[in-house]
Amino acid sequence: MRRALGFLLAGGAVALSAWWLWPAAAPLAPSMPAKAAGGAFAPSQQGTQPDGQVGVAASGALRVDAELRRLFDYYLAALGEHSLPAIRAELQRYLQGKLKAAALSQAMNLFDRYVAYRQSLAGMTVAAQTDLAQRLGRAQAVRRQYFNEAELAGLFGDEDRYDDFTAKRLAILANPSLSAAEKQRQVAELERQLPPALRAAREEPIKPLTLAQAESALQKNGGDEQALYSLRAGMVGQAAADRLSELDKEQASWQARVADFKRDRAAIASNSQLTAQQQQQAVAQLQAQRFNAQEALRLPAFAASP
Incomplete structure (x- = not known):
């Protein structure tokens, strides 16, 4: 469900800017598409599996x-590599193994209407200056x-809710009569009105930044290791907090090893009894003893002088 919401959030309003990429209406009579090398339907889909899922309700009707x-x-997405009739035939072949006759017929009918809808969007002319709310309204019509x-509701419900949120958010940010604080307050209120799943999907990409800011504030206030763990567990879950704790330990160990290396390297450099060549050889030997080949690639970024 989270992945589907992420897909909708990424593709909702943005899709409206690419209407012209769709071909003109074409007949959808079945034909047998040729397979790409390796069994993929299209070369661009090599190594992938069909995205999304298909199922039926308790009544046996297609779940939309x-x-x-x-x-x-x-x-x-294979348009350009295959014709619409070939795409339809391949989709039908795929669904035949998953749906009974009635649900299959419903799915293919819905697919034909979905294609017609996308082609209708492709034929629309929308002025560049038309605002997002107007463009979304036309698409919904x-x-x-x-x-x-x-x-x-099934196909577009989540997208419509998020697009409505986006249009209102942009209107708030563009309103010159609002102060920065009032804009922030109104946007936060919009955020709270989003359904929980949509709000979580929207927040997912910024979680690392939000967590980093919260960790920094905690450390400035003297928070200890247990407080840091509790903060992480509350924001990203216990499993993620455990992984972050392990990363902290690994990072601390790495920094200690780098500090030891820098100290010993400095001692070699200050040894006046060694020639410059001998110092270089000693540092190279020290590095080889302390770090493996992969770690040595990281070392220059952490062990730069002084």
């Missing part, structure tokens, strides 16, 4: 959700020509 849309988009309410 963002996972199904991701599956459609996975096959449609086009969708209603092809899908019923349940299908709209």
Whole structure:
């Protein structure tokens, strides 16, 4: 679910800028597509598996959700390498092993309407100066020509909610009558109104930065190792906190080894009884004794003079 939300967050409003990449409407009669080397449907999909999932509800009807849309988009990503009829035939072949006749028919009908919807977007002309809310509104109006309410909620519900959030956030940030503090307050309120799953998906990419800032604040206030662990466990979970603790120990050990090396290297450099060549040889021998080949690649960045 998190991966699907990440896909929608990355592709929602951005997709509206690429409508013209879609070909004009083409017949969707089945044809047998040729396989790429290695059994992949298209060369660009070599080494991948179909993205998304397909399933049925308890009633046996097709489950219409963002996972199904991701599956459609996975096959449609082969446009340019295969024709639409070939893509449709390959998708149908894939679904035949997963769905019974009624659900399969429903899936292919939905796919045909999804393609028609995307082609309709490709034919739209939207002025560059049109704001995001207007562009999203036009796209949503086009969708209603092809899908019923349940299908709209399943295929686009999360994307619509996030796009609405994005449009409102941009409007707040662009409002010259608001102070920086008021903008921050209103954006934070928008964040709180997002569904938990969408809010978590939005926060995921900035978690490392947020955690680093919280750790820095804790250390400035004299927080000890246990307080640091509790902070991490609360923000990223116990398993991640355990891994971070191990990384801290490894980093501390590495820094101690580098400090020892720098001290001994300095002693060699100050030994007036050795020639410059002998000093270089002694430092090289010291490095070889203390660090393996992989560690030696990292060493210059940590052991630069002084």
